[in-house]
Amino acid sequence: MLxxxxxxxxxxxxxxxxxxxxxxxxxDSHATEATEIAxxxxxxxxxxxxxxxxxxxxxxxxEEVVGKAIAxxxxxxxxxxxxxxxxxxxxxxxxxxxRSLKRLGTDCIDLYLLHWRGSHPLAETVSGFEKLKADxxxxxxGVSNFDTDDMExxxxxxxxxxxxxxxxxxxxxxxxxxxxxxxxxxxxxxxIMAYSPIEQGRILSNHELIRIAKAYQATPAQVxxxxxxxxxxxxxxxxxxxxxRVTKNRGATELEISDEDWATLDAEFPPPQKKIPLQMx
Numbered sequence: 001m002l003x004x005x006x007x008x009x010x011x012x013x014x015x016x017x018x019x020x021x022x023x024x025x026x027x028d029s030h031a032t033e034a035t036e037i038a039x040x041x042x043x044x045x046x047x048x049x050x051x052x053x054x055x056x057x058x059x060x061x062x063e064e065v066v067g068k069a070i071a072x073x074x075x076x077x078x079x080x081x082x083x084x085x086x087x088x089x090x091x092x093x094x095x096x097x098x099r100s101l102k103r104l105g106t107d108c109i110d111l112y113l114l115h116w117r118g119s120h121p122l123a124e125t126v127s128g129f130e131k132l133k134a135d136x137x138x139x140x141x142g143v144s145n146f147d148t149d150d151m152e153x154x155x156x157x158x159x160x161x162x163x164x165x166x167x168x169x170x171x172x173x174x175x176x177x178x179x180x181x182x183x184x185x186x187x188x189x190x191x192i193m194a195y196s197p198i199e200q201g202r203i204l205s206n207h208e209l210i211r212i213a214k215a216y217q218a219t220p221a222q223v224x225x226x227x228x229x230x231x232x233x234x235x236x237x238x239x240x241x242x243x244x245r246v247t248k249n250r251g252a253t254e255l256e257i258s259d260e261d262w263a264t265l266d267a268e269f270p271p272p273q274k275k276i277p278l279q280m281x
Contacts, residue, residue, distance in 0.1 A: 005047050005253050008191045008235045010111075010164050012140060016078045018229055019253060020050025021246065022195060022239035027061030033068075035241050040069035042243040044076055046250040052167070052193070052237045053104075054082035054115055055096060060103050067105035079104065080111045080193075082144060082167075083125075085118025092120075093128030097137055112138040113167055116145040116280065123157040130159050140164035142190075147278035148181045155188070167193035169279050170234070172224050172269040173203045176276030186233050196281050197236035198224045208268040212261050218251065225252035227265065 007015040021043035026036045040051060053066045063081060070077045081104065087096040097112060112132065114125055129141035142165035143154065154160040166185055170177045170192065177192065185192050198204060204220040213220045221238070228236040229252060240246050 002046070002250060003253050005250075006229055008233055010140060010191060011162070011189050012164065016050055016235070017047055018235045019048050019225065019250070020052060020078070020080075020193075020235060020237040021048055022237040023051065023053045023062045023066055024057055024195070024239050025062075026053075026239070026241060027058030027063075027065045032241060033065055035243070036065050037069040038243045039241050039246050040066060041073075042246045043250075044070070044073060046247065048246070048250060049076055050078045050080065050235065050237060052080040052195075054113075055087075055100050055103075056082065056084055056115060060099070063100055063103035067103055071105055074106055078110045079106065080113065080167075081109050082113040082115040085114065085116055085120065088114055088118055088120045088125040088128070090124040090128040090131070093125055094132055094137075097132050101137060108136060109138045111140045111142055111165060113142045113144045113165070117150060121157075122154055122160065126154075126157055126159050126162075130162070133162075142166060144168065144193075144195075145278065145280050148184050151181070151184060151188070151190070163190055165191045165193055167195055167237075169196055169281055170194040170228065171197045171199050171203065172209070172227055172265065173199050174279055175269060175271050176279060179272040179275055181278060182231070182234070189233075191233045191235055194228050194234055194236040197228055197238050200281070203269075206268065208264055212257070212264065215261070216255055216257065218255055219248055221245075222248060222252040222255060223257065223265075225249060226255040226257055227262075229253065230257075230262075
């Protein structure tokens with residue numbers, strides 16, 4: 001029996017699992033659709049019910065794959081999608097959301113994010129988000145790839161403090177958010193969704209990470225995910241199109257790493273000593 005997944009609390013008071021599944025690169029090929037659907041459903045079955053997608057991913061086809069995966073279990077899923085910045089005018093945000101809802105086969109998105117900052121003023125985007133919320137088409141809205149100064153600007157516009165999450169690149173090898181963005185979000189009650197939490201596999205060949213993983217009879221990916229799960233208000237969303245790997249990712253919640261081993265990883269992947277501009281993939 002697996003341990004319960006830790007939870008993250010949104011500003012609304014709703015608690016959601018601190019481990020979900022991402023869908024970047026899903027939907028690119030019809031040949032892989034069945035295993036992608038199986039992976040999403042496996043994640044949901046294991047309690048990783050946060051499913052993250054975007055209109056950008058495979059030009060909307062990722063949303064279609066997610067829609068197929070959750071069609072008969074929509075009520076079990078916390079569904080996240082994102083609007084392109086070029087679509088994020090007050091009117092364009094609403095129109096983009098309606099297209100996403102159609103592809104997803106649902107009448108409401110649980111969390112709708114601005115994918116990154118673009119040319120449309122934040123006040124316009126927030127206005128569109130608030131209208132979608134009032135109309136029941138989304139339950140909450142947030143942002144993605146926002147650094148600390150972006151968050152401060154967002155909180156200065158009307159209704160900007162209603163932001164429910166910030167999805168950013170954060171993993172063992174990209175610890176920049178720990179210097180100021182993570183503390184800022186924690187102090188303002190804004191959860192961090194960590195995308196590419198294993199750096200798309202690039203950190204998994206690190207010798208110290210492998211050594212520590214072996215000591216716990218775990219995989220390097222599980223240790224990398226456990227690193228993020230240790231942090232308050234942080235929710236990793238690893239993408240996997242392999243149901244077996246999804247099951248292994250779920251095992252990250254079972255690990256109890258010693259302070260000594262965390263210190264070893266700090267030496268191998270040093271935390272930031274100064275401000276590092278937020279990175280993106």
